[in-house]
Amino acid sequence: MIGSHGFWGPVRIAKKMHKMTLPAIALFACIYSFAILFAGVTVWFALRTLPLDSFREIAMIASFLICFVFYMILAQRVLIGMRPLPFGEIEQRTHTEFTYFVHTLFFLFIFNPLIETSLVPIPLRKVLYVLLGAQIGKNSFPSGVLTDPAFVKMGKNSIVGLQALVVPHVIEGDRLAFYPIEIGNNVTIRAQSMIMAGAQIKDGAIIGAQALITKGTVVGENEIWVGTPARMVGKRGGQTQTSSGCP
Numbered sequence: 001m002i003g004s005h006g007f008w009g010p011v012r013i014a015k016k017m018h019k020m021t022l023p024a025i026a027l028f029a030c031i032y033s034f035a036i037l038f039a040g041v042t043v044w045f046a047l048r049t050l051p052l053d054s055f056r057e058i059a060m061i062a063s064f065l066i067c068f069v070f071y072m073i074l075a076q077r078v079l080i081g082m083r084p085l086p087f088g089e090i091e092q093r094t095h096t097e098f099t100y101f102v103h104t105l106f107f108l109f110i111f112n113p114l115i116e117t118s119l120v121p122i123p124l125r126k127v128l129y130v131l132l133g134a135q136i137g138k139n140s141f142p143s144g145v146l147t148d149p150a151f152v153k154m155g156k157n158s159i160v161g162l163q164a165l166v167v168p169h170v171i172e173g174d175r176l177a178f179y180p181i182e183i184g185n186n187v188t189i190r191a192q193s194m195i196m197a198g199a200q201i202k203d204g205a206i207i208g209a210q211a212l213i214t215k216g217t218v219v220g221e222n223e224i225w226v227g228t229p230a231r232m233v234g235k236r237g238g239q240t241q242t243s244s245g246c247p
């Protein structure tokens with residue numbers, strides 16, 4: 001039965017869930033305002049002398065938006081550099097909870113909208129995720145959403161498919177925690193699957209479309225997992241148990 005003996009011990013009697021605080025909102029609003037200011041000043045100094053005629057305004061607005069996002073990424077990295085978010089449970093009314101709230105506001109207001117609305121084209125997502133702290137190897141492409149990139153490590157030649165979700169945080173009632181997710185080399189995670197906190201997907205594994213890899217699951221090398229919750233159905237290289245015989 002779900003929840004009777006969860007991956008991180010028995011589910012607790014629910015206390016109040018974490019609640020966003022005013023100081024966290026105020027700090028984020030302050031950073032946001034400074035990013036707007038810096039972006040405006042940068043664009044003004046960089047482009048004011050350009051003879052762009054009727055395209056001048058368009059160029060200024062586009063440059064402003066790019067600069068704004070760049071300064072927000074920079075601010076987020078500085079914040080997390082100064083106050084790193086540790087793995088594990090986050091208690092209420094602690095400094096770590098405060099950092100988590102500000103970190104979350106960055107994602108809710110800036111980074112998630114950019115990714116979920118595909119404003120950042122898929123080939124450029126990797127760049128954004130790496131700037132936000134993800135470790136992503138050569139020739140790997142996360143087309144889906146990595147909700148907390150700094151907690152995601154991806155090897156070489158791996159793919160996270162369209163609309164897949166890689167979610168290193170846990171929010172269950174009053175429980176709030178981060179557990180890193182590791183994706184090995186040559187891993188294929190198909191469209192719309194969800195990889196939960198603490199999961200490890202070893203080299204060569206395949207996760208089928210719409211599969212749910214639950215918290216802390218270890219998918220072994222070359223294993224093929226499908227379904228909700230996902231279960232192993234075979235191995236690459238001849239030991240497949242699927243009826244179609246693919247791949």
Ligand SMILES: CC(C)(COP(=O)(O)OP(=O)(O)OC[C@H]1O[C@@H](n2cnc3c(N)ncnc32)[C@H](O)[C@@H]1OP(=O)(O)O)[C@@H](O)C(=O)NCCC(=O)NCCS
Nearest residue numbers: 002003004005006007008167169170171172214215228229
């Ligand atoms: C449903 C949920 C609360 C259960 O957590 P839990 O009590 O710690 O459960 P476990 O991960 O130990 O799993 C217990 C069993 O339920 C199954 N299970 C877990 N989540 C499931 C889900 N969403 N659907 C179907 N089965 C699920 C597991 O496979 C496991 O089955 P088993 O005992 O046969 O191996 C948790 O899986 C969940 O969905 N959490 C939300 C994650 C989250 O915060 N996401 C980000 C939000 S933005």
